[in-house]
Amino acid sequence: MSSLVTxxxxxxxxxxxxxxxxxxxxxxxxxxxxxxxxxxHQSADALVAxxxxxxxxxxxxxxxxxxxxxxxxxxxxxxLDDQRIAAIAAGLxxxxxxxDPIGExxxxxxxxxxxxxxxxxxxxxxxxxIYESRPNVTADAAxxxxxxxxxxxxxxxxxxxxxxxxxxxxLSAVAVQSGIxxxxxxxxxxxxxxxxxxxxxxxxxxxxxxxxxxxGLIRRVATEATMPVIKxxxxxxxxxxxxxxxxxxxxxxxxxxxxxxxxxxxxxESLLIHESVASTALPAIADRLRKYNIEMRADARAKEWLPxxxxxxxxxxxxxxxxxxxxxAVVDSISQAIEHINRYGSHHTDAIVTNDLQAADTFTxxxxxxxxxxxxxxxxxxxxVFGLGAEIGISTDKFHARxxxxxRELTSxxxxxxxxxxxxx
Amino acid sequence: MSSLVTxxxxxxxxxxxxxxxxxxxxxxxxxxxxxxxxxxHQSADALVAxxxxxxxxxxxxxxxxxxxxxxxxxxxxxxLDDQRIAAIAAGLxxxxxxxDPIGExxxxxxxxxxxxxxxxxxxxxxxxxIYESRPNVTADAAxxxxxxxxxxxxxxxxxxxxxxxxxxxxLSAVAVQSGIxxxxxxxxxxxxxxxxxxxxxxxxxxxxxxxxxxxGLIRRVATEATMPVIKxxxxxxxxxxxxxxxxxxxxxxxxxxxxxxxxxxxxxESLLIHESVASTALPAIADRLRKYNIEMRADARAKEWLPxxxxxxxxxxxxxxxxxxxxxAVVDSISQAIEHINRYGSHHTDAIVTNDLQAADTFTxxxxxxxxxxxxxxxxxxxxVFGLGAEIGISTDKFHARxxxxxRELTSxxxxxxxxxxxxx
Numbered sequence: 001m002s003s004l005v006t007x008x009x010x011x012x013x014x015x016x017x018x019x020x021x022x023x024x025x026x027x028x029x030x031x032x033x034x035x036x037x038x039x040x041h042q043s044a045d046a047l048v049a050x051x052x053x054x055x056x057x058x059x060x061x062x063x064x065x066x067x068x069x070x071x072x073x074x075x076x077x078x079x080l081d082d083q084r085i086a087a088i089a090a091g092l093x094x095x096x097x098x099x100d101p102i103g104e105x106x107x108x109x110x111x112x113x114x115x116x117x118x119x120x121x122x123x124x125x126x127x128x129x130i131y132e133s134r135p136n137v138t139a140d141a142a143x144x145x146x147x148x149x150x151x152x153x154x155x156x157x158x159x160x161x162x163x164x165x166x167x168x169x170x171l172s173a174v175a176v177q178s179g180i181x182x183x184x185x186x187x188x189x190x191x192x193x194x195x196x197x198x199x200x201x202x203x204x205x206x207x208x209x210x211x212x213x214x215x216g217l218i219r220r221v222a223t224e225a226t227m228p229v230i231k232x233x234x235x236x237x238x239x240x241x242x243x244x245x246x247x248x249x250x251x252x253x254x255x256x257x258x259x260x261x262x263x264x265x266x267x268x269e270s271l272l273i274h275e276s277v278a279s280t281a282l283p284a285i286a287d288r289l290r291k292y293n294i295e296m297r298a299d300a301r302a303k304e305w306l307p308x309x310x311x312x313x314x315x316x317x318x319x320x321x322x323x324x325x326x327x328x329a330v331v332d333s334i335s336q337a338i339e340h341i342n343r344y345g346s347h348h349t350d351a352i353v354t355n356d357l358q359a360a361d362t363f364t365x366x367x368x369x370x371x372x373x374x375x376x377x378x379x380x381x382x383x384x385v386f387g388l389g390a391e392i393g394i395s396t397d398k399f400h401a402r403x404x405x406x407x408r409e410l411t412s413x414x415x416x417x418x419x420x421x422x423x424x425x
Numbered sequence: 426m427s428s429l430v431t432x433x434x435x436x437x438x439x440x441x442x443x444x445x446x447x448x449x450x451x452x453x454x455x456x457x458x459x460x461x462x463x464x465x466h467q468s469a470d471a472l473v474a475x476x477x478x479x480x481x482x483x484x485x486x487x488x489x490x491x492x493x494x495x496x497x498x499x500x501x502x503x504x505l506d507d508q509r510i511a512a513i514a515a516g517l518x519x520x521x522x523x524x525d526p527i528g529e530x531x532x533x534x535x536x537x538x539x540x541x542x543x544x545x546x547x548x549x550x551x552x553x554x555i556y557e558s559r560p561n562v563t564a565d566a567a568x569x570x571x572x573x574x575x576x577x578x579x580x581x582x583x584x585x586x587x588x589x590x591x592x593x594x595x596l597s598a599v600a601v602q603s604g605i606x607x608x609x610x611x612x613x614x615x616x617x618x619x620x621x622x623x624x625x626x627x628x629x630x631x632x633x634x635x636x637x638x639x640x641g642l643i644r645r646v647a648t649e650a651t652m653p654v655i656k657x658x659x660x661x662x663x664x665x666x667x668x669x670x671x672x673x674x675x676x677x678x679x680x681x682x683x684x685x686x687x688x689x690x691x692x693x694e695s696l697l698i699h700e701s702v703a704s705t706a707l708p709a710i711a712d713r714l715r716k717y718n719i720e721m722r723a724d725a726r727a728k729e730w731l732p733x734x735x736x737x738x739x740x741x742x743x744x745x746x747x748x749x750x751x752x753x754a755v756v757d758s759i760s761q762a763i764e765h766i767n768r769y770g771s772h773h774t775d776a777i778v779t780n781d782l783q784a785a786d787t788f789t790x791x792x793x794x795x796x797x798x799x800x801x802x803x804x805x806x807x808x809x810v811f812g813l814g815a816e817i818g819i820s821t822d823k824f825h826a827r828x829x830x831x832x833r834e835l836t837s838x839x840x841x842x843x844x845x846x847x848x849x850x
Contacts, residue, residue: 026767030790111812115801124823125793207823228653228824249846256848342451364841365455368550376540376844385849386840387536398549398632398837399653400825412823415811416789419801421674423681424810 010190014198018205020183021126021151027181028149029123033100036147039171039178040096044089046170047139051085057166058135061159068159070133077134078160088139088167091390095143098389101408102149116418121411123149125207128199129392130221132213133157138164142171142185144392148410151184153199153206157213158191196221203227210405212393230401230409232393235265235348236320237378240272240337240363242354247281249375250353255288256377257351263322265394266349266381270317270327272337273302278330282306294324301330317344334359338366345369348396349381370396370403435615439623443630445608446551446576452606453574454548458525461572464596464603465521469514471595472564476510482591483560486584493584495558502559503585513564513592516815520568523814526833527574541843546836548574550632553624554817555646557638558582563589567596567610569817573835576609578624578631582638583616621646628652635830637818655826655834657818660690660773661745662803665697665762665788667779672706674800675778680713681802682776688747690819691774691806695742695752697762698727703755707731719749726755742769759784763791770794773821774806795821795828 028036047054058080065075107119127150131137138156145152156164168187175182188195199206203226210230211221222229239257241250257268273281282305289296290308297316298309309328316327317340331337334352341350351373352363364372371381383391383404391404401409453461472479483505490500532544552575554566563581570577581589593612600607613620624631628651635655636646647654664682666675682693698706707730714721715733722741723734734753741752742765756762759777766775776798777788789797796806808816808829816829826834 026791026793029793109812111810115805115810117811122793223651226648228822246846252846252848260849360843364839366451368451368454368547369839371840371842374841374843376842376847377849379849380540380842380844380847381840385536385540386542387534397653402837403840412827414794415796415806415828416799417796417801417805418785418799419805421671421677422801422805423677424685424802424804 010192010194011198013189014195015202015205017153017186017188018126018199018202021153021186022205024181024183025123025125025151028146028151028184029102029125031149031179033102035179036100036149037096039146039175039180040092040143042174042178043139043143043171044092046174047085047089047092047167050170051082054085054163054166054170055080055082057162060162061135065159070159074133074159078163080135080163084136088136091136091140092143095147095390098147098407100147101411106413113422114419115422118416119413120416121408122414124410124412125150126205127152127410128155128206128209129153130155130196130209130211130213130217131157133159135160135163135167137212138167138187139171140390141392142168144390144407145410146180146184148407150207150410151181151186153186153188155188155196155199161191197224200224201226208410210392228400230393230395230405231397232265233346233348233396234320234322235267235378235396236269236318236344236346237266237348238270238272238341238345238350239268239378240331240334240341240350240352241274241277241281241285242334242352242356242359243274243276244356244359245274245277245281245353246355247277247284250281251284251288253351253353253375253377254285255292257379258289258294258326259292260377260379262324264379266378267322268326268351268378269320270329270344272340273328273330274334274337275301275330275332278302278305282328289326292324294326296326296328298328299330302328320346334362338363342366342368346396347398348394349373349378351376351378370394435617435619436623438614439620440627440630442578442611442613443551443624443627446578446611447630449606449608450548450550450576453571453576453609454527454550456574456604458527460604461525461574462521464571464600464605465517465568467599467603468564468568468596469517471599472510472514472517472592475595476507479510479588479591479595480505480507482587485587486560490584495584499558499584503588505560505588509561513561516561516565517568520572520815523572523832525572526836531838538847539844540847543841544838545841546833547839549835549837550575551630552577552835553580553631553634554578555580555621555634555636555638555642556582558584560585560588560592562637563592563612564596565815566817567593569815569832570835571605571609573832575835576606576611578611578613580613580621580624586616622649625649626651633835635817653825655818655820655830656822657690658771658773658821659745659747660692660803660821661694661743661769661771662691662773663695663697663766663770663775664693664803665756665759665766665775665777666699666702666706666710667759667777667781667784668699668701669781669784670699670702670706670778671780672702672709675706676709676713678776678778678800678802679710680717682804683714683719683751684717685802685804687749689804691803692747693751693776693803694745695754695769697765698753698755699759699762700726700755700757703727703730707753714751717749719751721751721753723753724755727753745771759787763788767791767793771821772823773819774798774803776801776803795819
């Protein structure tokens with residue numbers, strides 16, 4: 001794949017790709033919902049009908065996986081079979097079933113003098129999406145972008161490049177017959193890292209870049225990009241157990257938030273306990289965590305009730321372990337808990353366990369995170385769980401889109417003003 | 426003023442300023458509307474009560490104006506008197522009268538399993554606002570930011586620095602007694618250009634930068650900033666006269682859009698005429714423009730009807746004159762007009778004059794601009810005219826905020842999830 005575009009032609013290739021996307025975006029902006037949904041359904045059909053081709057391409061990626069040093073878990077996520085292709089197709093049909101955000105009237109009013117003003121939802125335009133190696137993401141991202149009226153330039157991970165190519169080939173094959181411009185979905189035809197740098201300079205043609213992957217990639221993109229970026233950092237998520245908490249509920253929420261799935265951004269990484277309940281809550285919670293062999297890194301006060309805990313360092317409070325470790329601190333007050341979370345957390349998802357209404361209000365108002373949970377697991381911060389449908393990621397930004405990014409989060413708006421000859425005095 | 430902070434201390438000073446703003450922003454986020462409004466009213470009272478001090482400070486700026494090479498018009502905009510201070514105070518009272526966007530529930534639903542989800546509007550946090558020399562902007566921006574729950578770091582132009590300082594002194598003097606943190610509004614205590622660069626690196630403390638001024642400044646800020654930027658470029662606005670247009674209406678709209686105020690971003694810079702009406706519309710429109718001595722730069726077909734026009738060059742189509750010049754082209758179709766606008770325009774404000782419903786729909790759908798006008802002057806793209814209240818600028822971005830930026834455009838949202846012990850399966 002990487003030989004498709006040679007170094008000297010890279011800049012030209014990237015610009016032509018972006019120009020084609022821009023032209024497609026103008027067509028996409030005014031397409032009927034029916035056309036977009038038809039493409040989604042025909043794409044789903046095509047993926048299933050040609051699953052043999054996709055599986056054959058996937059074999060090439062699997063064969064190359066050891067050379068990329070992929071772990072067994074990563075190789076398993078990379079692997080496609082009939083069932084997984086059917087799931088990818090089902091994902092596209094689910095996007096078709098979601099309401100079309102484009103054309104939605106967000107606001108509207110008539111002004112003195114008779115000007116009629118509508119604020120109407122429109123696509124952003126061209127999305128540059130950089131993502132890791134799971135091939136299902138290729139179809140998901142294409143579906144979400146096109147349904148929201150955007151053209152997308154997909155920059156998939158090299159580990160899945162043949163699978164991604166085979167999937168995009170199917171989406172493109174049905175594009176024109178469905179009424180969608182062919183350049184609505186383009187996969188970058190090179191895995192050369194320099195191509196990312198080229199696209200990041202094209203703020204005249206690309207409206208937003210969405211990087212999904214490790215922190216290093218996201219920071220590189222945020223620094224180099226000349227256009228807006230929607231960032232998806234991992235989460236250093238907290239659970240705070242308040243003085244009025246139901247201890248059983250707290251233990252159950254922490255067990256779920258920490259242990260149900262450890263490598264995800266909405267898993268709990270840090271536990272804060274009000275000093276008044278430390279003696280009862282900590283032993284009960286520790287019992288749950290020990291079942292999963294979670295290493296506990298505790299401050300001095302928490303260690304009093306956790307003989308097997310390791311002493312936490314300052315670094316632990318800011319660490320997202322994404323694995324079987326948790327930091328634990330005792331706090332004197334809800335205010336101290338909130339300050340700790342706003343200082344060390346990553347503004348992703350934080351929870352309080354409490355039966356005190358005022359404490360719940362204080363926590364939800366003052367914790368500066370995309371999602372704040374009361375008596376529920378941090379694991380619920382997810383577009384699907386929230387009922388928002390498919391998502392292209394979970395934004396840790398405050399600007400434009402915060403939390404789950406679905407169809408609406410890939411839109412802008414315009415003001416449409418109708419008059420009958422009005423001029424300004 | 427510029428000597429208040431010396432070079433070696435600049436980085437420390439800027440970081441301390443931003444840290445104080447960040448701390449204030451957490452307090453501001455949960456302030457009652459009443460407290461914010463009390464501060465706005467008390468600030469208005471203080472400005473009027475101490476107008477002598479403000480006018481004395483303004484005299485220092487006026488005395489320095491020749492050394493900065495200010496034009497007579499710029500000096501007039503800089504000048505403060507009792508009446509203008511009363512107008513600034515009235516602006517703050519108007520902001521107090523606007524609805525508070527913070528706390529607004531944008532969306533809310535209950536999920537299967539009983540999780541109750543609210544999407545609630547919250548402040549962005551800390552705004553870094555860079556602006557030109559008009560001292561009234563200092564009070565306006567402070568009022569808009571604080572009412573929307575944000576702390577603001579004001580970087581005013583050096584030409585008005587004494588006036589701005591005197592105004593901020595009054596706002597700060599009443600802050601604590603009103604219940605607002607003192608660091609909610611801070612004016613950068615140096616006019617050293619390097620200070621801007623320092624602040625632009627602080628994405629950990631500043632949530633958004635809003636530069637207002639020349640294109641060079643905005644481009645510099647967009648390039649250097651490590652946090653999101655809301656950009657306010659000038660507008661290369663078009664009026665397109667369709668085949669079905671009422672010619673009198675078209676002439677009146679173009680006269681208003683071009684001539685009512687020439688140096689503003691929503692003034693018309695380019696005129697497109699459908700070839701079928703060129704012979705009638707162009708002479709009628711030219712009669713209006715000649716009254717204001719507007720130089721017409723026309724393509725070959727338009728020149729046929731405009732003997733006194735200059736031949737337009739390719740450069741003219743992309744130029745924002747901000748003065749008594751207009752470019753004029755004849756087009757074969759509405760599609761050609763739309764392509765011209767999307768290619769050469771600045772996506773700010775564009776208008777069609779037509780009596781054809783389908784043409785109006787095509788134009789408003791396909792023109793990719795913040796505001797699209799039908800049978801109304803481009804001059805109406807303005808937060809006040811739209812009824813949105815005070816604005817901090819008119820965004821030419823698509824991301825986050827497009828068009829007039831008022832209170833709501835300075836907000837984000839958070840998800841608040843209430844459960845009774847739910848865990849994820």
